Amino acid sequence: GQQVMQIPQYQHVQEGEDFTTYCNSSTTLSNIQWYKQRPGGHPVFLIQLVKSGEVKKQKRLTFQFGEAKKNSSLHITATQTTDVGTYFCAGPLDSGYSTLTFGKGTMLLVSP
Amino acid sequence: NAGVTQTPKFQVLKTGQSMTLQCAQDMNHEYMSWYRQDPGMGLRLIHYSVGAGITDQGEVPNGYNVSRSTTEDFPLRLLSAAPSQTSVYFCASSYSWGGSGYEQYFGPGTRLTVT
Numbered sequence: 143g144q145q146v147m148q149i150p151q152y153q154h155v156q157e158g159e160d161f162t163t164y165c166n167s168s169t170t171l172s173n174i175q176w177y178k179q180r181p182g183g184h185p186v187f188l189i190q191l192v193k194s195g196e197v198k199k200q201k202r203l204t205f206q207f208g209e210a211k212k213n214s215s216l217h218i219t220a221t222q223t224t225d226v227g228t229y230f231c232a233g234p235l236d237s238g239y240s241t242l243t244f245g246k247g248t249m250l251l252v253s254p
Numbered sequence: 255n256a257g258v259t260q261t262p263k264f265q266v267l268k269t270g271q272s273m274t275l276q277c278a279q280d281m282n283h284e285y286m287s288w289y290r291q292d293p294g295m296g297l298r299l300i301h302y303s304v305g306a307g308i309t310d311q312g313e314v315p316n317g318y319n320v321s322r323s324t325t326e327d328f329p330l331r332l333l334s335a336a337p338s339q340t341s342v343y344f345c346a347s348s349y350s351w352g353g354s355g356y357e358q359y360f361g362p363g364t365r366l367t368v369t
Binding site for chain 1: 287289294295296297298299302312313344346356357358359360361362363
């Protein structure tokens with residue numbers, strides 16, 4: 143079945159260091175979404191990428207969608223303690239846009 | 255708007271008991287889903303609905319039932335609880351924007367323990 147894989151599973155950085163998480167799909171995706179989940183919280187939508195090669199920025203966060211639309215990345219520049227949480231990528235299930243298959247997430251820990 | 259609400263927040267069940275997890279949204283979203291989250295497993299889709307009266311199975315539907323009689327409500331029923339169903343359950347709703355994707359709005363979750 144369709145799979146979305148994320149690496150690394152876990153990363154611990156010092157505040158001010160950069161962070162990148164990578165997402166790979168076994169199939170071509172029509173779009174990819176990114177979510178953030180704070181410890182003890184629920185996933186919150188960050189962004190959606192649709193176009194091949196698309197790059198979007200949100201302050202210190204940069205999101206990329208690969209040319210083949212099978213991979214994506216999230217890069218955080220100069221991490222802050224507020225960036226702590228688990229970052230998930232998600233793509234539409236084969237059954238349609240209304241359902242998503244999620245990667246297992248990358249847990250980010252930032253030490254001050 | 256309250257967004258997506260879930261009750262209860264915490265629940266402990268004994269093996270074999272049944273219960274219903276409640277989910278409601280007040281955003282008039284057409285699409286609703288149930289996910290379970292287990293450590294290291296990410297979010298896995300249990301059941302989903304594309305509108306009132308229409309439901310379908312996700313990746314891990316066994317042991318769960320759903321129904322969607324109104325746009326607002328999407329309850330998840332555990333028929334006979336098993337320890338393997340110990341998890342955090344999230345309900346989510348979504349709508350289509352621009353025809354290209356469905357941003358999911360998640361509820362706060364229900365933490366279920368089955369002993």
